[in-house]
Amino acid sequence: MTDRAESVLVATDSTAGLVSVVVGGQMFGVPVLCVQDVIAQTVINRVPLSPPEVAGSLNLRGRIVTAIDMRCRLRMSPREPDVGFMNVIVEHNGELYALLVDDVGDVLWLEPTEYEAGPVTLSPHWRAVCSGLYRLQGELLLVLNIEQVLTLSGTTSLAA
Template identity: 30%
Template sequence: MSNQLSNSKTSEIELLSFRVGEQEFALDIMSVREIRGWTRATPLPHSPPFVRGVINLRGTVLPIIDLAARLGQHSTDPSERNVFIVVQSGEETVGLLVDAVSDILSIKTEELQSPPEMAADTNNIFVESLTIVEDRMLRVLDLRAALLSSSSEAA
């Protein structure tokens, strides 16, 4: 049994890191389905401001969320340099518009820290944990929180 405990203490998680504006975020790699170059989305009437619209991804209608706008920053003015990360959380699959994908990182789970409680900081409701990688603060996105709110607001 002590072997199981020592293994759980040294377990690692793989994260995909990316930039949104000047900030760096990461997602659990297991939720990432693919990374695509920017494609113009078809806007939907009455959708929340952070929903850019939908695209046709191999016959599937995929909503595109402007992650900068979702996190309370200025909306992204997309160009060919932007990408979207196709992610899945439960039954929901969406594209997250980001500025750039940076790296795939293996992080020890004990290096992940809970974000401080700051009621005025609405970004923290989307941050699951924090970690420091090469002297940079990396925010691990709570994908479920970001997506569940988007689908209930869009309905």
């Protein structure tokens, strides 16, 4: 990710910190304050009857962590079985979740004045899980809204 190194700025009180991740060739940003850890591929145990986005669970230093397949969550094609992934561990409402992503890049410190709302051309599904974007050199960094990412299909009412 050396071509993105120019986007890394010195952190100040007026910058937004995002951990850059890649899912299906698209770059996303996870708010750095939500990220607890980044770990390499690890064993994930399937959870019966879970929503399709839930890849399973993993053990992280004695804690059970729910693993979310971000390719499935973002309605992308599945990862090939022999292709590795990374786990971005986030905390939400006291629970830990592992976001399964293709790759993890740098922590980017970006100016809030460069932040833009998501374009209307963005798919409604992606707009629902992204709070906005930053334009980097030649590509877009979509900012993930962790609360919305973790609102899974299995948590909605079946009566709806």
